[in-house]
Amino acid sequence: MTPGILLLAPLSLLPFVFIVAMSLSRVHLLGGVRFDFAGLANWARVFTDPDVGMAWVRSLSYFVLTVGIEMVLGVVFALCLWRLLRGRNAVLSLLLLPMFVAPVFVGLLGRFLTDSTFGLYAWVLRHLGFETDVLGSQGTAFAAVVLMDVWEWTPLITMIALAGLSSVPLSIREAAALDGTSGWQLLRYVVLPSISSVLLVALLIRSMDAIRYFDIIWVTTNGGPADATKIVPVRLYEVAFRFFDLGYAAAIGLLMLAVSILVARAFVRLLDRKGLAR
Amino acid sequence: MTTTTAGETSAPSAGGGGTSARRAGGLAAATPLDRGTPRSRTANKVILAVGLAWTLVPLAWMVLSSFKSKTDVTAPTPALWFTPTLDNYVGLFTGANNLTPYLVHSVLAAGLSAVLAVALGSLAGYGLAHTRMRGKKHLSFWIISTRMAPIAAVVLPLFLIFRGLGLIDSIPGLVLAYLTFDLPFAIWLMSAFFAELPPSLEESALVEGCTRWQAYWHVVLPLTKSGLVTTFVLCLVFAWNDYAFALVFSGPSSQTLPMAASQLVTQTGIDWGQLCAIGVFVVVPMMLAGLAVRRWLVTGLTLGAVTGE
Numbered sequence: 001m002t003p004g005i006l007l008l009a010p011l012s013l014l015p016f017v018f019i020v021a022m023s024l025s026r027v028h029l030l031g032g033v034r035f036d037f038a039g040l041a042n043w044a045r046v047f048t049d050p051d052v053g054m055a056w057v058r059s060l061s062y063f064v065l066t067v068g069i070e071m072v073l074g075v076v077f078a079l080c081l082w083r084l085l086r087g088r089n090a091v092l093s094l095l096l097l098p099m100f101v102a103p104v105f106v107g108l109l110g111r112f113l114t115d116s117t118f119g120l121y122a123w124v125l126r127h128l129g130f131e132t133d134v135l136g137s138q139g140t141a142f143a144a145v146v147l148m149d150v151w152e153w154t155p156l157i158t159m160i161a162l163a164g165l166s167s168v169p170l171s172i173r174e175a176a177a178l179d180g181t182s183g184w185q186l187l188r189y190v191v192l193p194s195i196s197s198v199l200l201v202a203l204l205i206r207s208m209d210a211i212r213y214f215d216i217i218w219v220t221t222n223g224g225p226a227d228a229t230k231i232v233p234v235r236l237y238e239v240a241f242r243f244f245d246l247g248y249a250a251a252i253g254l255l256m257l258a259v260s261i262l263v264a265r266a267f268v269r270l271l272d273r274k275g276l277a278r
Numbered sequence: 279m280t281t282t283t284a285g286e287t288s289a290p291s292a293g294g295g296g297t298s299a300r301r302a303g304g305l306a307a308a309t310p311l312d313r314g315t316p317r318s319r320t321a322n323k324v325i326l327a328v329g330l331a332w333t334l335v336p337l338a339w340m341v342l343s344s345f346k347s348k349t350d351v352t353a354p355t356p357a358l359w360f361t362p363t364l365d366n367y368v369g370l371f372t373g374a375n376n377l378t379p380y381l382v383h384s385v386l387a388a389g390l391s392a393v394l395a396v397a398l399g400s401l402a403g404y405g406l407a408h409t410r411m412r413g414k415k416h417l418s419f420w421i422i423s424t425r426m427a428p429i430a431a432v433v434l435p436l437f438l439i440f441r442g443l444g445l446i447d448s449i450p451g452l453v454l455a456y457l458t459f460d461l462p463f464a465i466w467l468m469s470a471f472f473a474e475l476p477p478s479l480e481e482s483a484l485v486e487g488c489t490r491w492q493a494y495w496h497v498v499l500p501l502t503k504s505g506l507v508t509t510f511v512l513c514l515v516f517a518w519n520d521y522a523f524a525l526v527f528s529g530p531s532s533q534t535l536p537m538a539a540s541q542l543v544t545q546t547g548i549d550w551g552q553l554c555a556i557g558v559f560v561v562v563p564m565m566l567a568g569l570a571v572r573r574w575l576v577t578g579l580t581l582g583a584v585t586g587e
Contacts, residue, residue: 096572100567105560108543
């Protein structure tokens with residue numbers, strides 16, 4: 001196992017040491033990289049900067065909306081697929097396709113479909129009586145980037161939930177059926193409880209990735225209009241690669257890292273509790 | 279048991295997917311949840327039809343638009359009927375927007391990082407699955423948090439390190455950047471696949487006089503072929519689809535396909551037909567690769583926490 005770990009160590013630990021150092025410095029890029037120790041200045045800013053505060057609020061609502069909708073839709077589709085007697089695999093394969101689309105294309109495709117002059121979805125909306133430039137106004141732009149994420153990642157939840165459903169023991173369903181349980185009762189008291197741990201895995205996996213990615217927003221609205229879609233990673237890229245304030249960006253990045261580590265911790269705990277630790 | 283991994287293979291395979299379960303017991307077909315009333319069965323199909331439409335319309339529209347001429351793509355009334363043209367595809371390899379260098383960069387960066395990740399990750403994963411060393415928990419946790427670290431947080435220090443080492447705008451730089459998430463992913467996932475093998479197999483190989491390496495190479499690896507392929511495909515997809523790293527680390531001599539696409543987006547206007555053609559070109563191979571390993575996708579994408587069909 002050594003070669004892999006030996007390569008992973010510099011790839012993981014060195015950047016970590018760097019980002020901590022960066023977060024405590026003013027980083028100069030011109031004339032050779034130089035770190036000027038700045039104490040906790042960047043950290044003080046992170047916790048007082050209203051822009052970053054708003055970005056966290058938006059991140060949180062973006063996260064809750066995308067992951068929430070994905071969980072609900074994903075489970076509904078999985079239940080429907082599970083009840084489908086024929087063609088289940090074919091339908092599942094088709095439903096899974098968005099997962100393999102590069103997020104940057106999900107964004108570009110979203111722009112194409114909602115373009116106010118020739119977009120297919122904009123055209124449909126116009127005929128339904130909504131005459132708006134979808135990505136041009138704050139509310140609709142936010143809804144659009146949420147729905148693009150939902151389009152791409154609902155299949156993941158569907159797939160995981162279906163795997164859980166497929167392993168609900170037959171005997172339980174038979175017993176419930178013999179007892180005369182109605183479909184809803186069966187769902188509420190038998191099926192959902194027995195896939196709850198699988199759903200938790202799905203939730204945690206999806207959460208970790210939701211914190212990771214921001215490509216869709218980057219290529220559609222770039223944080224706009226009027227910052228409506230400026231979630232934390234977008235703000236970070238802006239601070240780092242537009243304003244070149246790398247030290248401050250590092251402090252923002254470390255906070256993000258802390259959040260994702262908390263989620264990863266929950267994931268590993270869950271595996272542990274199930275006796276699945278390796 | 280709904281979640282399984284590590285040496286508990288009997289549970290999921292007994293589940294074996296709804297279909298085989300139904301085959302096993304005729305009674306199941308009579309349970310209300312499987313069949314339901316005719317009305318609920320229709321509702322079921324309607325929901326799936328809506329789901330399929332929601333999923334497939336954007337993709338179908340991308341494919342259709344890639345065969346449209348410039349005027350047809352931007353027609354104010356979207357048209358299903360038009361005179362198809364191959365101009366957009368021909369344009370990908372001729373003229374100003376020649377895609378070939380981008381394609382080469384993408385194949386090299388994604389391919390090399392996936393190969394390295396699987397090669398090193400399977401070795402490390404094998405070790406991780408079998409080691410009884412102290413601190414193993416911390417080691418696994420470190421590996422998974424490396425995989426899950428937000429890209430934006432990883433990009434920053436790597437940017438400075440790569441600048442220092444002259445790795446900006448180079449294929450090796452991109453490969454290393456992709457390894458930051460592909461390698462921990464491969465280690466973690468391969469160790470899940472290895473842990474599912476009965477240890478007795480390897481033990482008997484060792485008793486027969488194999489060295490540890492021979493046991494790994496001749497006994498263990500061939501048995502996890504599907505795991506290896508799945509890990510490779512997923513690593514490839516992650517790296518191939520990356521945009522955030524390429525945005526910062528790539529330059530004229532290393533730009534990848536997603537960068538080519540975003541460069542078509544300019545202030546003066548976007549050639550959507552061409553963009554759709556690139557989209558088809560980028561997306562279809564990954565879909566085919568992904569569906570080829572569909573049986574193991576659940577295991578792969580849940581990092582071994584849930585075993586599928």
